[in-house]
Amino acid sequence: MMRLTYANGKDEYELLGQLRDRGEAVDKKVSEAVAGIIGDVRARGDEALREYTARFDGYCPEDLEVSRDEINDALSSADPEYVQALLSAQENITEFHTRQKHQSFVDMKANGVILGQRVRGLHRVGLYVPGGTAAYPSSVLMNAIPAKIAGVGEIVMVTPPGRDGKPNPDILLAAAICGVDRVFLVGGAQAVAALAFGTGTVPRVDKIVGPGNIYVATAKKLLYGTVDIDMIAGPSEILVMADRSANPRYLAADLLSQAEHDPLASAILLTTDEEIARETIAELGRQKAALSREAIIDQSLSGYGAAIVCRSCSEMVELANLIAPEHLEVVCENPMEYVGKLDNAGSIFLGQYAPEPLGDYFAGPNHVLPTSGTARFFSPLSVDSFVKRSSFIYYTREALEEAKEDIVRIANSEGLSAHANSITVRFDEQAL
Amino acid sequence: MMRLTYANGKDEYELLGQLRDRGEAVDKKVSEAVAGIIGDVRARGDEALREYTARFDGYCPEDLEVSRDEINDALSSADPEYVQALLSAQENITEFHTRQKHQSFVDMKANGVILGQRVRGLHRVGLYVPGGTAAYPSSVLMNAIPAKIAGVGEIVMVTPPGRDGKPNPDILLAAAICGVDRVFLVGGAQAVAALAFGTGTVPRVDKIVGPGNIYVATAKKLLYGTVDIDMIAGPSEILVMADRSANPRYLAADLLSQAEHDPLASAILLTTDEEIARETIAELGRQKAALSREAIIDQSLSGYGAAIVCRSCSEMVELANLIAPEHLEVVCENPMEYVGKLDNAGSIFLGQYAPEPLGDYFAGPNHVLPTSGTARFFSPLSVDSFVKRSSFIYYTREALEEAKEDIVRIANSEGLSAHANSITVRFDEQAL
Structure with a gap:
């Protein structure tokens, strides 16, 4: 169950270290396996893509692309x-x-000088959607809608085939609602590689977004630069700040x-009221028994959960800024x-109602x-991301x-005489 | 000297491959050396930082920080x-x-709902400035000015000490003009690691920007996620599109x-007029003899230069979009x-005059x-970067x-009953 501690400027740093370390895990074996898959898909295209799909998903559909009829x-x-x-x-x-959408701008000066910035959507974006129990239609909405608003020309979804060789129907529904252009039944590192380089079947994209397991995340990380990616998402987190007005x-x-969400997920309560902390912990025990994922909840609460009693609201704020959580509730x-x-x-x-x-x-x-504390410098996915x-x-x-x-x-002054020459050549007809 | 070719849908792809490969070079030995330096600076802080500075720069100043008086x-x-x-x-x-600056926004609905997005500058940013012949004051301006406009709280510059143990005076001048807050005389992978983790002397930053050699670039790449970075810059490029109105x-x-700039730099001319191509190549020979960096110019023009004769303006546009150059002139x-x-x-x-x-x-x-073709999905450094x-x-x-x-x-539908419970618990006082 969740531990109860008191803010003392030491335990919090230890907790912070634990939270950061979750996000930092790099598995050398996974990296090597993924690098192999990437090289293979790059070299052999669809042939490699089909082989890996058959091997990892247990089944490779004859037609990798889901038809428009099936989506409808x-x-x-x-x-x-x-x-x-x-x-x-x-x-x-x-x-x-x-x-969030920003316009192109132009500054046309009285002396005839024109300076501007043109903004436009990426040509083609790949959206990864996991299969199995982590198939979340809400992820399709959150990724595809800003891409559409940004003016992305084509959204290509990849998602692994289910055990019946079919896509998850809720995922297809979300894709249909958001106007996803094409859907392919491939997943894993091989799908990410196919999107990055293009194969005979899967078109090459400019950016790959969407969550995935460690193989997908590693493939995105390794291919960053060949293609743009959204971010490397770590385990999910919530930090709740509560004063005595809160309802446990x-x-x-x-x-x-x-x-x-995940045995590695983190749920932390900061409160100025010790009674609130104790009652919340008691409520956790009461409520979780009725929930479907109790085993996962137990692991994450005991591993990365804590109720921390703070001496003041400003101490709560200070800790929240230090932890830099993904989700922050202010109750x-x-x-x-x-x-x-x-x-x-x-x-x-x-x-209370958010x-x-x-x-x-x-x-x-x-x-x-x-x-994993990257809210210090990273931002939510947005129209700007596309x-x-x-x-x-x-x-x-x-x-x-x-x-x-x-x-x-x-x-x-920078020792670049050809730079200087490109200006002077335009004014000195005798030069050089 | 620069080669002359004719657009044929084959040679251009080969050239494109050559350009991309320049940016993709990853040196395993460098990666391992840099990973060692990073680990060492993380573990031993200033002690390691001083050791590497003495070893790589030949001299470690007693005081790593440049005084305010010296900057003034x-x-x-x-x-x-x-x-x-x-x-x-x-x-x-x-x-x-x-x-470029964007404001926070808020949407306050008639039903009392409030949705918003707060935008603010990063707390602290590190700016890397190379030493030696690649010490460019213009880089300081281009990195520090958007950071200031974004509202960054503190800009920390690092730059290796010169052979006399002093910073480059033009770099210090640019730092003074831009309002850089602190300057440290450290460089290389050890400086990047110091900024990413903080040491007793160098404060930890949220983002590291600025160009550097292969060790600096590799350190930034390895530390991405621990800290944000700008981008991994490859060798510089220009693509010039010219019709018959242009002056060779x-x-x-x-x-x-x-x-x-660099033996790996690329300079390519696309033109609809073969005569323009020939005259430009002749002019290259004439002008370069008077320039200070002729040896570098010869290497880059013969390695990555080309004049490509196109059949139409739309073919030039097509090729330009394919190459996705860093700099594009339309003459x-x-x-x-x-x-x-x-x-x-x-x-x-x-x-003609830009x-x-x-x-x-x-x-x-x-x-x-x-x-390296990443203009397909990446953008110029901007206020948004900070x-x-x-x-x-x-x-x-x-x-x-x-x-x-x-x-x-x-x-x-996503199988997340605790998510549903967090809503229903607020309306059903009997629940659970």
Whole structure:
């Protein structure tokens, strides 16, 4: 069960070390195996892709691509209430992410100089969706919707075939709702390699997003640079800050919702009220018995869970900034006044009625968030994740002539005479 | 000297392969050496940092930090005309990058729901500046100015000591102009590791930017995730598109300005006019003799240079999009109409009077650009490179109740009953 400790400036650092180490695990054997698969798919294309699919998924479909009819069927045969739930989520996610979209800009100066930045969607993006019990339709929404808003030309989904050789119907449904363009029944490192290089069947993409197991994550890491990737996601985390106004039943439920993800998931409570800490721990025991993933919950709470009693709200804030959690709940009076103090968090949930699953599925902001303390410098997945920018410069002869002396001076200070020459050659018809 | 070829859909692919391979070189020996240095600096801090500095730079200053007086002296003792040149560049760079800055946003709905995205500068950023002949003051401007505009709290520069144990005065001058907060006389992989973990002397940073040799680049790559990095820069590139309106003297000068950077640098001319190709090649021979880095120019032009005669403007555009160059000059009539067609380029230079060095030093857009074809998915360094974002969500009881059914439905479809419980527990006082 979850431990109870008191903030003392020492135990928290130890806990922090434990959390960081979860994200840092690098398995040399996995790296070597994945590098082999990547090299093989690069060299032999579809032949290698089919061999690995048969070997790892137990079955390789004759046609690796899911037909448009099958995708449309997923939509027409689904439970209408479930479709409506996904459509409502889609509407909220679309509305929030549309606010993130940035325009190209241009500065046209009176002297004829034009400077600008063009922003446009990536040409083609690959979306990895795991199979089995980790097949989450919400992941499809959270990745595909910002890509669409960014103006991505084509979204290509890959997902491993199930044991029946078919795709997960909920995943196909989500793909149909979001307007995913093509779906291929391949998974693992071989699917990532196929997207990075292209094969006869699978088209090459510019960026690969979406969660996956250690093989998928390692393949993405190794191929970063050949292709862009979203981020290397570590195990999930929640940090809950609560003062005496909080309801321990709600706190426990929210901590459990994170703990059920994964034995390595982390759920931590910071509170200024020791009684709240004790009651929340008691509630955890009561509520978890009724949940479907109790064994996973027990492992994650005992391994990476803690209730830490703090001396003040500012100590809670300090610890939260130190931990830099993926999800941060502020269950305190006047929660809004904390936002400006919280420097490191992926997504912040404010008040009694913003449980973390609201953000996972429905509210609008993205659920693909930085983990393992990387909220110090990484940001949630966004429309910006799916665009590229180019700057452009137009100068007139007169404007360049005015800048000539300065540019030549800097070029010469750097010892780059050909840089200086490219300016002067335009004004000295006798030169060289 | 530069080769002359004709676009035929085959040679260009071969050339493309050669360009890509330059950026892909991974040296296993270097990786192992760098991993050793990183581990050592992490474990032993300043002690290891001093040992490596003495070993690799031949001298370890007693005080690793450059004093504020010394930085101020660099400004007061510099050539006033040179200072003015840097200040003019700073003004243009500041003006352009200020347009990139994005605000936090908030959506406050009529039902009391609040959704938002907070944007703020990173807490502390490390800026690597190489020593020796690759010490470029312009790099300091291009990295430090967007960081300042982003609201970065502290900029920490590291640069190796020169043979006299002192920093390069032009680098210190640029640091003073840009408001760099602290400067340390360390370089190489050991400096990158010190910034990533912090030592007794060097503070830990959230992101490391700036160019460096293979040891620096490898250290950044290995530490990505522990700290954020800008990008792994490959050798520099220019692609020039020219129609018959172009002046071969100017074209040659611009190609040379890129070729002088590095024996691996690439300078390619695409033109619809064979005569222009031939005259440009003749001009290259004429102009290079007067330049200071002729040996480097010869290597890069013969290794990675080419003049490719195309059958049409649209063939030039197609090839440019395929090559995805770092720098792209459009020296054609009506250059502006090409911008919307050019999908993959770091920075685009339009017309006869926008030579690439204008962008390196002066015009305003950033000169830190994606190389080796990565303009397909990467973007120039920008203010966005120095911010982090958090989303936030506030819901009322009524709004959550309205969303309840949808969220529970999605959670259950994903088999996550604790997610569903975190919603229902708030509305069913009897539950569990």
